[in-house]
Amino acid sequence: MTFIEYKSLSPAQRVIYKVKEFFSLLPGRVKAFFAAIGKFFRNLGNSFVEGLKGYGSRFASGDASTKISYLVMGFGNFTRGQVGKGLAFLAAEVLYILYMLNFGLVYLNKFDTLGTTQAHQEINPATGRPMMVAGDNSMLILLYGTMSILITIVFIAVYVANTKAAFEAEQNQKAGRKNLTLKEEMTDFLDGKYHITMLSLPVLLISIFTILPLAFMILIAFTNYDRSHVPPGNLFTWVGLQTFRDVFKVSEGASKGYTFLALTRWTIVWAIFATFTNYIFGMIIALMINKKSIKFKVFWRTLFVVTIAVPQFVSLLLMQQILQDDGVLNVILGYMGIPAISFFNSTALTARITVIVINMWVGIPYTILSTSGILMNIPEDLYESARIDGATPVVQFFQITLPYMLFVTTPSLIQSFVGNINNFNVIYLLTGGGPNKDANLYQAGQTDLLVTWLFKLTMDSNDYNTAAAVGILVFIVCATLSLITFNLSKSSRNEEEFS
Amino acid sequence: MIKSYKLRRTIADVVIYVLLGVLGLIWVSPLVWLVLHSFRGEGGVTVPYVFPKQPTLENYKLLFTRTDVFDYPRWFLNTFVVAVFSCIISSLSVLMVSYAFSRLRFKSRKMFINIGMILGMFPGFMTMIALYYLLKAMNLTQTLPALVICYSAGSGLGFAISKGFFDTIPRALDEAATIDGATRNQIFWKIILPMSKPIIVYTVLTAFIGPWCDFILAKIIMGDKRDNYTVAIGLQKMVDKEYKQTYFKQFLSGSVLVAIPITILFLKMQNYYVEGVTAGGVKG
Numbered sequence: 001m002t003f004i005e006y007k008s009l010s011p012a013q014r015v016i017y018k019v020k021e022f023f024s025l026l027p028g029r030v031k032a033f034f035a036a037i038g039k040f041f042r043n044l045g046n047s048f049v050e051g052l053k054g055y056g057s058r059f060a061s062g063d064a065s066t067k068i069s070y071l072v073m074g075f076g077n078f079t080r081g082q083v084g085k086g087l088a089f090l091a092a093e094v095l096y097i098l099y100m101l102n103f104g105l106v107y108l109n110k111f112d113t114l115g116t117t118q119a120h121q122e123i124n125p126a127t128g129r130p131m132m133v134a135g136d137n138s139m140l141i142l143l144y145g146t147m148s149i150l151i152t153i154v155f156i157a158v159y160v161a162n163t164k165a166a167f168e169a170e171q172n173q174k175a176g177r178k179n180l181t182l183k184e185e186m187t188d189f190l191d192g193k194y195h196i197t198m199l200s201l202p203v204l205l206i207s208i209f210t211i212l213p214l215a216f217m218i219l220i221a222f223t224n225y226d227r228s229h230v231p232p233g234n235l236f237t238w239v240g241l242q243t244f245r246d247v248f249k250v251s252e253g254a255s256k257g258y259t260f261l262a263l264t265r266w267t268i269v270w271a272i273f274a275t276f277t278n279y280i281f282g283m284i285i286a287l288m289i290n291k292k293s294i295k296f297k298v299f300w301r302t303l304f305v306v307t308i309a310v311p312q313f314v315s316l317l318l319m320q321q322i323l324q325d326d327g328v329l330n331v332i333l334g335y336m337g338i339p340a341i342s343f344f345n346s347t348a349l350t351a352r353i354t355v356i357v358i359n360m361w362v363g364i365p366y367t368i369l370s371t372s373g374i375l376m377n378i379p380e381d382l383y384e385s386a387r388i389d390g391a392t393p394v395v396q397f398f399q400i401t402l403p404y405m406l407f408v409t410t411p412s413l414i415q416s417f418v419g420n421i422n423n424f425n426v427i428y429l430l431t432g433g434g435p436n437k438d439a440n441l442y443q444a445g446q447t448d449l450l451v452t453w454l455f456k457l458t459m460d461s462n463d464y465n466t467a468a469a470v471g472i473l474v475f476i477v478c479a480t481l482s483l484i485t486f487n488l489s490k491s492s493r494n495e496e497e498f499s
Numbered sequence: 500m501i502k503s504y505k506l507r508r509t510i511a512d513v514v515i516y517v518l519l520g521v522l523g524l525i526w527v528s529p530l531v532w533l534v535l536h537s538f539r540g541e542g543g544v545t546v547p548y549v550f551p552k553q554p555t556l557e558n559y560k561l562l563f564t565r566t567d568v569f570d571y572p573r574w575f576l577n578t579f580v581v582a583v584f585s586c587i588i589s590s591l592s593v594l595m596v597s598y599a600f601s602r603l604r605f606k607s608r609k610m611f612i613n614i615g616m617i618l619g620m621f622p623g624f625m626t627m628i629a630l631y632y633l634l635k636a637m638n639l640t641q642t643l644p645a646l647v648i649c650y651s652a653g654s655g656l657g658f659a660i661s662k663g664f665f666d667t668i669p670r671a672l673d674e675a676a677t678i679d680g681a682t683r684n685q686i687f688w689k690i691i692l693p694m695s696k697p698i699i700v701y702t703v704l705t706a707f708i709g710p711w712c713d714f715i716l717a718k719i720i721m722g723d724k725r726d727n728y729t730v731a732i733g734l735q736k737m738v739d740k741e742y743k744q745t746y747f748k749q750f751l752s753g754s755v756l757v758a759i760p761i762t763i764l765f766l767k768m769q770n771y772y773v774e775g776v777t778a779g780g781v782k783g
Contacts (some may be wrong), residue, residue, distance in 0.1 A: 040613070143632060190684035197684075198599040199611070202592040202655030206618070209652035213629030214621055285522065293508065302766075303523040309713040309765035310530060313731050314754045318533055321544075321747075322740060328532070328545040335547040361526065369769070391699045393511070422622055424715070455624050459719070464628060471625035479620045 003407055007382075007400075012407065033483060051160060058167040068140060069166035076166025080173055084182035089162045096155045104148035111145035114138040114223065116238045129318070139231040142223070146216050150207065221468035228464055243465045246472070256466055259442040259453070266352070267449045271420040274359050281360060283405060284368020284397070286375055289368070300371075304365040316429040319358050320344075323430075344431050348438070350447035351431055355447055359426050369403065370412065378404050418478045427452050450474050513613045533758075537751035544747045556756050558752035567745065569733060570726065571753055577643060578729040582710040589654030589706040594699065598657040598687055601665035602673060614638055627719060634720065641724040649711055649716050664698040665691065697775035704768035711761050730757050 009017060059070055069076035074089025110116070115136025124131045172179050180188070189197045221243055229236035250257040289300045307315060323330050323343040330340040343354045378401065386396050406413075427433065433445030433452055443461045444453045450470055457467035532549070539546070540553035562571045599605075600612055630649065631640065639645040668691060676686050692699065712719075714731035722728050728736070730753070736742065737750040 040610075043610075139632065140636075145627065187682075191682035194683035194687075195603040195605045195608075197601045198595040198603070198687075202596045205592065205652040206655055209630060209633070209648060210618060210626065210656070213626035213633060214618070216629040217625045286521075288519055291512075291515060293512050294515060294519075300519055302691065304526055304767070305769070306762060307526050307530065309762040309769075310758045311708075311731070311761050313712060313735065314533075314758050315529070317735060317738060317750075318529055320752065322529060322532070326545065329546075331545045331547045361529075365526070392570075412633050424624070428715075451622050452626060454622065455715075456627050458624070468625065471622050475625075477622045478622075479617065482616075482620055 003404065007403075016436055029484065033480075036483075054476050055160060055163060058163055062167050062169055065169045066166045070163055073162045074166075077169050077179075080169040080179055082169060082179050082182070085165065085185060089158070089165070092155070092162075096151070099151065100148070103144070103270075104151065107141050107144040108142045108148050112238075114141050115235050118235050119233055134232065135232045136235060138223075138229075138234075138236045139225070142219060145220060146429045147212055149216065150212060154207075165327075182259060217464075217468045218472060220464050221472055225464045226466065227462040239465075243469045247469050249467060254440050254442050256442050258440050259444050260450075262441060263439070263444060263448055263450050263453055266447070267421055270352075270423075270449060271358070271417050273356050274363065274420040274423065275413065275417045277356065277417070278363035278367050280402075282364040283371050283375070283401065284370045285364060286372050287397070287401065290372060290375055292437070304368050307361065308369075311460050312425055313429060315362065316358075316425060319361070320430050323354065323358075345435050347434060351435055351447050354431050354483055355426060358430060359423075362426060370411070374405065374408055375401070414481055414484070418481050421448065421449070421474065421478060422451050424451050424455065430457070446455065519574060533751055534755055537748065537755045539748060540749075543744055558748045559756070562749050562753055562756070565749075568742075569737060569749070571733065571749075573726065573729075574728050574730045574733040575756075577727060578731075581643055581646045581650070581729065582707050585650035585710055586703060586707040588647070588651035589657075589709075590699070591701045592651070592655040593657055593661055593702050593706070594692075596655040597662035597665055598691060599655070600658060601662045602668075602670075602686075602691065603683065604694075615656050615658065625714070627665075631719060641721055641727060643727055645720050646710065646729070648715060649720065650713070654706065660775075661695075661698045661702055668694060673674055695775075696770045700771040701768055701775055704764050704771070708761055708764055708768070711757060 006014065006017070059067060062076075065079045066076045069089075072090065073093040074086035076086070077083075077089065078086030115138045119135040120133055121130045122133045123129070171181050209493040222240060223236050223237060224242065225236040225241045228234070246256050248257060248261050249255070250261055285304065288294065289297055294300075297394065324330070325340065325342050325345060334340055342350070343349050382400050382404075383396060386400060391399065419470045427447055427449050431445065431447045433448035435447075436445045438446055439447075443456050443463070448456070451474065454467045454474070457463040457470070509773075535549070535551060536546075537558055538554045538556070539551035540555035540557055541551070566572065589713065596615075634640050635643045635649070639648070672690055673686055676690055681689070710729065712731065714735055717729045718732045718735075721729075721732065725733075725736075734750055734753050734757070737746040737753065743750075
């Protein structure tokens with residue numbers, strides 16, 4: 001059904017159509033989502049099995065020097081004229097063994113317990129005086145253990161590539177083809193294997209500074225690394241799903257479960273309000289600027305866009321200072337005889353309304369910027385006929401503009417919803433999470449979002465495991481939303497072209 | 500009838516002008532206040548009027564002369580150095596990754612793209628602690644290289660926009676060049692990059708602006724080492740309770756000095772962004 005056909009339905013038919021459409025698409029979407037996940041793992045499994053098969057069959061059918069390459073990496077290449085390549089494989093093997101013997105194994109050995117000896121006092125046999133003996137550092141064991149596992153995975157990939165290269169070199173020789181020299185191999189990296197040249201450095205950086213820390217933090221969620229288990233003085237260990245149970249368990253008094261529930265509720269309310277106020281008001285302003293008879297369009301647009309061009313920490317710090325109890329707004333209000341308003345420190349409701357309003361100030365220019373182009377694309381004849389039928393601008397907005405925009409921009413709307421769930425800056429710089437009037441909240445204030453709570457848990461109270469668990473939960477929500485959007489935008493790409 | 504229609508339209512226009520005027524005023528007034536009061540000579544944190552009574556350049560001068568507690572020029576230089584280096588590294592990795600994903604076909608390309616997308620969905624703060632200890636193990640905490648690493652190491656994940664741009668360049672160009680004997684390396688440098696000016700400028704500017712705006716990572720990495728602060732953390736420190744009374748006006752002037760170049764760059768970047776996206780659309 002096209003947009004125009006949809007618009008020609010009566011309101012009741014529209015509701016029925018919407019509901020029907022939603023439920024008819026829902027199972028498909030959910031199924032597609034899980035099918036995609038299933039397919040991913042099946043592919044992964046398949047390629048693993050394939051790799052294993054190839055690994056075995058190459059060993060079985062290869063000649064002696066190929067077989068030796070299974071133990072001494074690069075041997076097959078080395079004996080068949082590819083000296084440089086062979087040496088590179090050999091170097092990788094030697095480096096890996098040296099790393100493991102000198103560093104990796106020490107930590108991997110303790111990976112299952114995360115250390116057993118705590119730091120303690122001992123009598124120094126030489127002097128007879130007590131001295132501190134450093135124990136195991138669970139944090140380092142976990143970090144370097146994770147690192148060693150990742151390095152091992154990479155090494156296994158290199159190792160398999162080595163067996164493949166040895167076998168290929170053998171096949172080439174048997175078939176009478178010349179094996180590539182080092183120089184030819186190198187030039188191939190600028191053409192046929194250019195993707196390796198382009199991707200290796202970024203992938204390396206991302207592995208070290210994104211994937212490794214992420215894997216580490218995900219593992220932390222399954223340990224008891226909290227404020228009473230902080231290394232190097234104390235040990236922490238694996239506790240399975242206990243942290244998640246704590247986060248979901250609501251009990252009397254200040255607890256993590258209560259806080260999680262309260263903050264999740266506020267995060268959702270915040271995300272809904274922040275997204276839709278910005279969306280609707282931004283669109284209205286954009287419509288006003290883009291109205292044909294309005295002059296100085298560039299001037300008006302710049303006026304609004306300047307506020308997002310200024311670095312966010314400057315504008316938000318400025319707003320925070322202006323709205324302080326003794327800030328300039330209250331001083332001016334006092335001058336006019338109006339009693340001062342405590343924007344951030346009186347009640348949760350005032351503070352929440354304040355951050356949502358300030359967020360409009362921050363966010364509406366983004367909407368103006370991003371929707372102007374699409375608004376211009378709405379077919380003019382829709383408005384024309386509405387005007388002839390006597391529709392007022394307000395009716396036109398709610399009957400034409402808004403449905404059209406929702407139709408086209410749902411994916412970006414969900415994206416900004418996800419962005420608002422993770423909107424750290426606005427909350428952190430404006431209220432810092434306060435006011436803290438609810439004593440049942442654990443390490444959080446009443447305007448804290450889940451992400452700012454995560455930040456406080458790591459920075460202020462050292463509850464790393466809870467923080468990691470919260471991070472994982474936020475990730476699951478955001479990833480699900482994003483994946484659904486991704487599917488939506490894929491399926492609706494054709495529909496978007498109707499105009 | 501025609502007259503009244505015209506009249507109604509004029510009234511509507513006037514209403515819109517008034518609304519836009521009022522809203523525009525609301526939007527820029529905090530910034531105007533910021534600029535005006537950075538020139539204010541009298542008073543402490545706040546004064547109950549809009550126009551400063553003793554306009555002066557003193558606040559700007561103090562920023563560069565009273566450097567014993569808050570060394571603003573040094574912060575500015577720090578931020579600039581960090582921004583330049585992380586800009587070079589991130590632009591290169593973004594362009595390289597998006598070129599590979601967009602124009603090269605290789606095994607497991609789809610898998611790499613998916614993994615990249617999923618990694619981007621984790622809240623960034625989750626990795627902070629591990630990152631901190633990793634940098635500490637490398638003996639890099641409280642140094643500027645650590646900041647460069649933090650800002651640029653993961654930047655390859657932000658390939659979406661430039662990949663979208665590369666996707667719109669006709670593949671026939673690549674094929675023609677390949678027939679003429681060009682390698683993929685030559686195609687990248689001699690054909691694709693020269694055609695992608697808007698998206699390159701956009702990528703470079705985004706990467707350059709980033710370090711000027713981040714305060715949270717910088718704060719964690721620098722801790723109490725004030726010599727290596729960036730402008731963002733430094734300015735935030737100035738409005739801490741203990742310093743606010745003395746330094747508030749310098750906070751204002753300092754903010755103006757960072758905001759001006761960044762605002763100009765941002766507006767430029769927006770133009771290139773629009774140019775890049777629409778140019779892509781036409782070609783596609």
